[in-house]
Amino acid sequence: MMKFWTWVRTYGPGYVEGLEWTALVALAASAGAIVWGGALLGVRLGAGRWGARAVDAYVQLFRNTPVLVSIYLIYFGFPLVGLAWPAVVCGGFALVLQNGAYISEILRGSYQAIDRVQFDAAKSIGLSAWHTFRKVTLPQVLVYSIPALGNQVVLLLKDTSLLSAVAVTELTMQAKLLTEQTGAAYEAFIVVAVLYLTLVAASEIVFRVAERAVRWR
Amino acid sequence: MTTWSAWQNALALLAQGALVSLWLAAASIAAGTVVAVVLVAVGLSRIGLLRQAYRVYIWVVRGTPVLVQALLVFYALPALDLHAGPYIAGVIVLTMYLGVLFAEVFRGGVLAIPQTQWDSAKSLGLPPAALLRRVVAPLVGRYSLPAYINVCVMAVKASSVLSIISVWELTFAARQIIERTLAVFSVLGLAAAFYFLMCFGIDRLGRWAEGRLALRGFAGERG
Numbered sequence: 001m002m003k004f005w006t007w008v009r010t011y012g013p014g015y016v017e018g019l020e021w022t023a024l025v026a027l028a029a030s031a032g033a034i035v036w037g038g039a040l041l042g043v044r045l046g047a048g049r050w051g052a053r054a055v056d057a058y059v060q061l062f063r064n065t066p067v068l069v070s071i072y073l074i075y076f077g078f079p080l081v082g083l084a085w086p087a088v089v090c091g092g093f094a095l096v097l098q099n100g101a102y103i104s105e106i107l108r109g110s111y112q113a114i115d116r117v118q119f120d121a122a123k124s125i126g127l128s129a130w131h132t133f134r135k136v137t138l139p140q141v142l143v144y145s146i147p148a149l150g151n152q153v154v155l156l157l158k159d160t161s162l163l164s165a166v167a168v169t170e171l172t173m174q175a176k177l178l179t180e181q182t183g184a185a186y187e188a189f190i191v192v193a194v195l196y197l198t199l200v201a202a203s204e205i206v207f208r209v210a211e212r213a214v215r216w217r
Numbered sequence: 218m219t220t221w222s223a224w225q226n227a228l229a230l231l232a233q234g235a236l237v238s239l240w241l242a243a244a245s246i247a248a249g250t251v252v253a254v255v256l257v258a259v260g261l262s263r264i265g266l267l268r269q270a271y272r273v274y275i276w277v278v279r280g281t282p283v284l285v286q287a288l289l290v291f292y293a294l295p296a297l298d299l300h301a302g303p304y305i306a307g308v309i310v311l312t313m314y315l316g317v318l319f320a321e322v323f324r325g326g327v328l329a330i331p332q333t334q335w336d337s338a339k340s341l342g343l344p345p346a347a348l349l350r351r352v353v354a355p356l357v358g359r360y361s362l363p364a365y366i367n368v369c370v371m372a373v374k375a376s377s378v379l380s381i382i383s384v385w386e387l388t389f390a391a392r393q394i395i396e397r398t399l400a401v402f403s404v405l406g407l408a409a410a411f412y413f414l415m416c417f418g419i420d421r422l423g424r425w426a427e428g429r430l431a432l433r434g435f436a437g438e439r440g
Contacts, residue, residue, distance in 0.1 A: 064370065064416035065409045066377035068388055073409070077401040154280070161282035165381055172285055185296035189289040193281045200280040 011178060018174035019195060025092050025170060026157040026199070032096040033156065034149065037103025041111065044104070055104065062101035068162050070094040075166045091163035099156045106152060110144035111137070143214045150207030154200050161196075171195055227394050227404060234390030235411040241379065241386060242372040242415075244308050249315030249372075256320035261327060271320075278317040283378050286310050291382040307379040315372055322364040326357035359430050366423030370416045377412070387411055 044055040062070075075090040085093070114137065122132040164173035175188040182188075260271035278286070287310045294301050301309075330353065338352050380389035391408035395401055 060417070061409075061413065064374075064413045064420070066374040066388065066412060068377045068380070069391070069405055069409050069412065072388075072392065072395075073401070073405045076395060077405065080399075080401055158280075158282040161284040162378065164284070172282065172288070175285070176288070179292065186289055186292035189285055189292065193277075193285050193289065196282060196285060197277065197280045 014174045014178055015171070015191065015195065017169060018171035018192070019199075021088070021168060021170040022157070022160050022196075023199065025088060025095070025160045025163065025168070026153070026203075029092045029095040029099065029160070030153045030156055032092070033099035033103050033152075036096055036100030037107055040100060040104035041107045044108065045111070059101045059105060062098050067094060067098045067159050068165065070098055071162055071166060087166045088163065088168050091160075091166055091168055095156055095159060098159075099152060102152055102155075103149065106145050106148040107141055109148070110141045113144050114140050146207060146211045146214070150204065150211075153203055153207070157199055157203060158196065223398065227398070227400075228407065230390050230394060231387065231404070231407050231411060234385070234387035234408075235415065237385060238373060238376045238387040238412075239415055241304075241307060241311065241376045241384070242369070245311035245315050245376075246369055246372050248308065248312040249319050252312060252316030253319030253323055256316060257323045257327065260320060260324050275317050275321065278313060283310065283314050283375050284381060286314065287378060287382050303379070303382050303384045306382060307376070307384045311372060311375060311379070314375065315368060318368045318371065319365065322361045322368060323357055325364065326361035327353065329360045330356050362423065362427050362430065366420060366426075369419050369423070373412065373415050373419065 040055050040058065043051045045052075047054075071091050071094040074085075074094050075087060078085055078090060118136055118140075119132065122136050127135065160170055161172040163170055164176060167173065169177075171192045175192040178184070178188040179186070256271065256274075259267050260275075262268055262271075287307065290310050291303065291306045294306055334352055334356065338348050343351065376386060377388040380386060380392065383389070387408055391404050394404045398404065
């Protein structure tokens with residue numbers, strides 16, 4: 001028992017810092033990606049044929065290239081054009097761009113699942129375009145999307161580990177640092193894997209609760 | 218990156234890297250498919266304990282980042298006195314990861330087989346081997362093809378992560394060239410283009426195969 005507490009006191013702070021960064025990046029990037037995905041869908045639906053084509057090209061591009069390449073492109077490339085962002089912001093931005101593409105497709109699927117009759121009904125009771133969006137479209141799109149969004153957030157959460165490649169001190173980086181410092185072989189990666197599983201379980205629970213909460217209405 | 222020959226060199230290196238990436242993906246897709254078939258057999262077993270074990274295994278592998286798995290295997294192999302090198306470690310990790318994804322795809326395919334197919338196979342008195350070969354395999358193959366292709370695309374993209382455990386492939390090559398030339402946008406842009414070609418190519422190939430298989434019979438309609 002003593003040994004365990006010394007272990008916690010020695011290595012705990014590193015893991016806690018890693019957890020904080022991972023959780024922060026995952027939360028911020030998830031929120032950003034959902035907003036960006038919504039914006040992309042808005043352009044696809046509202047900006048004519050060329051808007052739709054541009055969004056389609058964007059989605060295809062990000063679907064068929066690895067996030068790691070986007071992360072490097074932003075991290076190494078942006079300083080060359082005068083944007084000296086910190087590594088976390090670069091990595092987070094890459095995650096938003098990539099996951100936004102997937103999320104716009106998720107939201108599109110939900111949007112198409114709404115019965116067209118509802119839009120006629122909204123019109124017939126005199127709802128403005130904004131009110132139709134706020135009261136009819138948005139709530140249903142969000143409710144239908146919850147399970148798929150939950151999946152995407154878990155994928156994003158796991159991809160935050162790639163930020164270690166640009167030296168962000170999130171969980172995976174902490175494990176690397178500890179492995180170098182202590183000369184331990186691989187144990188740190190098992191600890192970190194368990195911590196990732198905890199975060200994944202937490203986000204799964206949140207989305208399942210959200211799904212159930214809206215179902216009873 | 219000012220001279221034409223420097224460009225040619227970079228392009229040649231990237232093409233070589235792309236070939237390695239494709240090879241890594243192909244090897245782990247092949248091995249992962251085999252692993253997945255075994256996993257599905259466990260996942261659909263009559264023994265409840267095995268099904269539970271399957272579920273836990275899937276959750277653990279799917280719930281941890283590929284990079285963490287890669288680092289774990291990369292550092293654990295030498296510690297266990299197995300000096301296999303990054304390539305083998307990389308293929309092991311990708312195989313493990315794809316095996317789980319393919320297993321879920323195949324499981325979905327098996328569960329999509331309509332009850333009537335099982336019933337008629339039984340009434341014909343098909344022996345288990347023939348049932349697998351004549352009924353289950355063709356149906357599951359067709360049902361799971363779109364999702365299977367999707368995972369194959371993910372395999373190519375996931376192979377980029379292996380650059381972090383010093384596997385020399387497309388992303389690693391790109392970083393190497395950048396360190397020498399500082400031509401970030403053009404080199405990474407080219408690397409992205411190579412990835413795009415591979416992934417898009419696999420996607421098209423999958424659609425073509427779907428079309429081919431669908432023509433020969435009933436596969437288009439599900440249950």
